[in-house]
Amino acid sequence: MAVSTTVVAVTDDESFVALFRAGDEVALRQAYDRYGPAIYHLATRSLANEADAEDVAQATFVAAWLGRHTYEPERGTLLGWLLGIARRKVIDHIRSVARDEKVTASVRQVTDPVPVDHAPDRVVERLVVADEMAQLPSEQRRVLELAFYDDLTHPQIAAVTGLPLGTVKSHLRRAMQRLRRRWEVEGVASGTGATGAPGAR
Amino acid sequence: MSHLEQEQLVLLALGEATADDAEAAHVDACAACRAELQALRTVATVGREATDARHLTAPPDRVWDGIAAALASAPAPAVPLRPEPQRRARRPRWLVPALSAAAAAAVAVAGTIIAERVTRDEPTAQPQVLGLASLDRLPAAPECGPTYARTFIDGRLHVHLGCVATPGETFEVWLLDLSTANDPDGLKMFTLGVMGGQTDQIFRLRSDIDLNRFKTVDVSAEPNDGRPAHSGKSLWRGPLPGR
Numbered sequence: 001m002a003v004s005t006t007v008v009a010v011t012d013d014e015s016f017v018a019l020f021r022a023g024d025e026v027a028l029r030q031a032y033d034r035y036g037p038a039i040y041h042l043a044t045r046s047l048a049n050e051a052d053a054e055d056v057a058q059a060t061f062v063a064a065w066l067g068r069h070t071y072e073p074e075r076g077t078l079l080g081w082l083l084g085i086a087r088r089k090v091i092d093h094i095r096s097v098a099r100d101e102k103v104t105a106s107v108r109q110v111t112d113p114v115p116v117d118h119a120p121d122r123v124v125e126r127l128v129v130a131d132e133m134a135q136l137p138s139e140q141r142r143v144l145e146l147a148f149y150d151d152l153t154h155p156q157i158a159a160v161t162g163l164p165l166g167t168v169k170s171h172l173r174r175a176m177q178r179l180r181r182r183w184e185v186e187g188v189a190s191g192t193g194a195t196g197a198p199g200a201r
Numbered sequence: 202m203s204h205l206e207q208e209q210l211v212l213l214a215l216g217e218a219t220a221d222d223a224e225a226a227h228v229d230a231c232a233a234c235r236a237e238l239q240a241l242r243t244v245a246t247v248g249r250e251a252t253d254a255r256h257l258t259a260p261p262d263r264v265w266d267g268i269a270a271a272l273a274s275a276p277a278p279a280v281p282l283r284p285e286p287q288r289r290a291r292r293p294r295w296l297v298p299a300l301s302a303a304a305a306a307a308v309a310v311a312g313t314i315i316a317e318r319v320t321r322d323e324p325t326a327q328p329q330v331l332g333l334a335s336l337d338r339l340p341a342a343p344e345c346g347p348t349y350a351r352t353f354i355d356g357r358l359h360v361h362l363g364c365v366a367t368p369g370e371t372f373e374v375w376l377l378d379l380s381t382a383n384d385p386d387g388l389k390m391f392t393l394g395v396m397g398g399q400t401d402q403i404f405r406l407r408s409d410i411d412l413n414r415f416k417t418v419d420v421s422a423e424p425n426d427g428r429p430a431h432s433g434k435s436l437w438r439g440p441l442p443g444r
Contacts, residue, residue, distance in 0.1 A: 015335050019333075036264070040264070058264050058271070126254040129247045130248075134255070148248050172215070
């Protein structure tokens, strides 16, 4: 399969996803360009070995392509679905390594489990929340970033941005509600099958 | 005390406000508010941790190469590229919508070309895709899913429609030169052929058609009335991909 770099972007999300499901390999490349970085991030954060992480990223897209008919857009975003596949690949990989190590070095204890901080579920949650943040209206996003990363209070945010206090509060409320909804649908649920792809293993 | 306002819950979750005694007592007693606050707190924590997830780097090229190699031996795509079932002898059609039949006939006599359709030698391997573009649905078109065109590096055009024509009509594919839309003798266009009752069809883009001019793909509904002109009823239209 060869896809050139002069692909005309299909910007409309719905038709892009429909093309992906219909089996258009250009849409696969677009899915890879768009979500490959997030999948790769999950793999590299969860696995110590770079080559293993690349294998997982690759296997995720191959499985997604072969199981594309099982993706149901009404149950979550394509990113959420891909992360669900990648998460299972990561866990399978960790388990198989643990198994191998038990077989080949039964005396040695398996010493380096994935640190909690980098557990795949946690990384998935962060990726999903970051993706939703990126899609917030710009003013809402700016206000939330000031609260999250600059630790500003809402009067301080109002002073910095020049926005009325009430606007800052409603931006924070709306932005947090959106993040929360997305996180509930895809982040926290990634391990419970809400973004599952039973046919795409 | 009634439930806490959503805005107050958000401020509490962000750690910016502290609950006063009445609020704290309510949250302690109210499962709904407690659950809401807990969820918002978690989201705030995850969001604050998400800094490195906001600036991602693309995987190395070899990851895509591996995907492409793995899929080269994978089953055929769900939208197979079907060759035209049979060659049909058709008169050249070179037409101008919204013109009189006489004017259209004059243009036709002036001698224009029909793009050939691919009838055989469909390669089994996927040729290299040069570009893909959605065709926009025009008001007259039925609502039947995504519609797109893609060009291959070997000069062929694949048109995918979400549906086939109703009996009594034919879907026909054209290349338009929209810069001639206001010419006195009408819009210039080539026909590529008909969809032939299929949702997918492949046409060859003849090398003597100036694709820098004829760069708009148009799908029309044609009544089966023997008139070769564009009916004027365009259903989908979009850029010729890869141009």
